[in-house]
Amino acid sequence: MEKINKASVDWKAYDREKTAFRRKELSSAVDAADLGCSLYELPPGMRSWPYHYHTANEEALYVLSGDGLLRGEEGEEPLTAGDFVTLPANESGGHRIVNDSEEPLRYLMVSTMNEPDITVYPEMGKLGVFVGSPPGGRDERTLEGYYRIDDDVAYWD
Numbered sequence: 001m002e003k004i005n006k007a008s009v010d011w012k013a014y015d016r017e018k019t020a021f022r023r024k025e026l027s028s029a030v031d032a033a034d035l036g037c038s039l040y041e042l043p044p045g046m047r048s049w050p051y052h053y054h055t056a057n058e059e060a061l062y063v064l065s066g067d068g069l070l071r072g073e074e075g076e077e078p079l080t081a082g083d084f085v086t087l088p089a090n091e092s093g094g095h096r097i098v099n100d101s102e103e104p105l106r107y108l109m110v111s112t113m114n115e116p117d118i119t120v121y122p123e124m125g126k127l128g129v130f131v132g133s134p135p136g137g138r139d140e141r142t143l144e145g146y147y148r149i150d151d152d153v154a155y156w157d
Helices: none
Strands: 012-016 019-025 035-042 059-065 067-072 075-080 084-087 095-098 105-112 117-121 126-131 143-148
Touching: 059 075, 059 095
Parallel strands: none
Antiparallel strands: 012 019, 019 035, 035 105, 059 084, 059 105, 067 075, 067 095, 117 126, 126 143
């Protein structure tokens, strides 16, 4: 068993226009192998990672404090402290978190850590490939990259 307090884990900041948040990689801090868990803080008016879904990793979201929106395959759903959401490893698990409130939104994201994984970004028209270590994993990858979905080629070309 490994234990760590969130106060011992440094925040990592991400900032790209309306996508801005802080993240503490809790599972990395205890060298968890098969389970990912991060604490996120999303400032007012900001959004998390671009809308996406995984093909090999199920995720779950637990809201600790604040209010916001979960953009999903079926549209937007309100989020509030205490909400728990499962995000399957397919199109129905597509998501993006939006803080449309005046206060920070804090939540935990938990995921399986399977590889290989393909992450699909339908609104961006691209996909990410992760082999050797899943998204969020610490091990070296044998193949990793982002590709336009429309760049499909025939097998023998």
